[in-house]
Amino acid sequence: MRPVAIVGVGLTQWGKRNDVSLGELIVESAMHAFKDTKGLTPKDIEALYVANAQSERFTEQAHPANLTAEFLGISPKITSRVEMACASGGAAVRNAFFAIASGQAESALICGVEKMCNVPSPEAMRNLCLVEDLTWESFHGMIPPAGFALIASRYMHEYGVTQEQLAKIAVKNHKNGSKNPIAQFRKEITIETVLESRMIAHPLNLFDCSPISDGSAAVILVPAKDARKYNDTPIDVIGSGQFMEPAFSCSNMQSLTTWRALVNAAKNAYSMAKLTPKDMDLAETHDCFTIAELIEYEDLGLCKKGEGPQLVDNGDVEIGGRIPVNPSGGLKSKGHPVGATGVAQIAEVTEQLRGECGPRQVDGATTGITQNLSGFATHHVVHILRRQN
């Protein structure tokens, strides 16, 4: 295994994008990523990974990796679409990492994309319900927010958290997203906005939930030894971890409130990086619902079990706090085009570690962590990035 570095990242505008096709959306983020490098072009790419969850359902288009190759005019020798539902992006980055680390490719492009706003929102919700076990969960009305609401009810019972404390997470992420030019929602909200929004699955209201979005994100990886040729501030990928519980239904998880898959994915990533949670300067985590971000603080080791609500109350997770979480605005405010999310997390931490984030910059950040999940938190991918010395 040889060290791997990030030399280019690119994002499209996120939100409703009825001005572009699926392929055009991919090209937008990819071309931003190439322009972010010193002189790399699509023709230089040896490995291509396209992270996409449900292009067949949302746009009727299958085989998006091949579509990408045509739109970019490239002939990669290693390629795959990566489908891991909401964690497709993180999983694709991990695959590309191994393609470079193994020495089989000298450059890798990861494009994450989802175009979800083509269909009416009830149909979008039905599509997302296909991610759960159809027979034993979806058939009983288990929508994705309900699974996380069940988790929230257990957390409230075992450790205690109020709806106000959960709302503060959404308020923080909207505040951060208001400073992110590509974010879907750039409006600040208040605790009342969250508490007074309509109930989706008690105790989660509309503003506890991430939206349906169109968007794309791209990242380019090369061997770390070559990185300075392509970028003046390379960012090394120093840790990569992934773990899946042998559970598809949320009722088969070992625990609803301590996510075994996240604890293990994080352990593997920290161990590869030879770092601890205390070494992290910021985190981009999978806040599909506010309760998810809360549990992620704990299972990433940013605080002890049960102390997540204190982290929120103390402002520790704000930009300027002890460990800023989701300075991009997170899924909540930036948006959640499913396949793009995990790739965009890598892009945000990269830009943060380069010091390019303007009003949402975490000052002096050199090391950051990303966490991307799928299912009812049964599968997680964690990456640790550090600015190259």
Place this chain on the structure above:
Amino acid sequence: MNEHLAGLPYSLVYPESKVKPFWDNLAQNKFTTTKCPKCGLLWPPKANCPNCGEETSEWIELKGTGEIYAKTQVGASPPAFKAMLPFILVVGKLDEGILVAARMEKANFEDLKIGTPIKIEIKKSFGLDSYIFVPA
């Protein structure tokens, strides 16, 4: 899609499965699951034990009683569930120790707590043999 699936929320829920006896037993008013000879009860029922791979031929009738392990009230849904909104969804911990997710009826959400006694009631859903929870 088969004719008899029209109106169902999803197209693949009908038991084209080795665990079809689960639904046949429901039709006989029995709530059952498979048992691995080595590892014990499985939920959802499976033809092979996920722990050891052993084939499971034995069907065990469950008492159907237990308590609420996790709960929510759902206020938004795909179109098929619209008429039911808002509905209660719980994970019930059955006396045999397994966790089962299902809708709950005949209860006010505000009255429910983690630990509230509940029981399975066999009831058709979308015209198919199914089950819900009700207060015990």
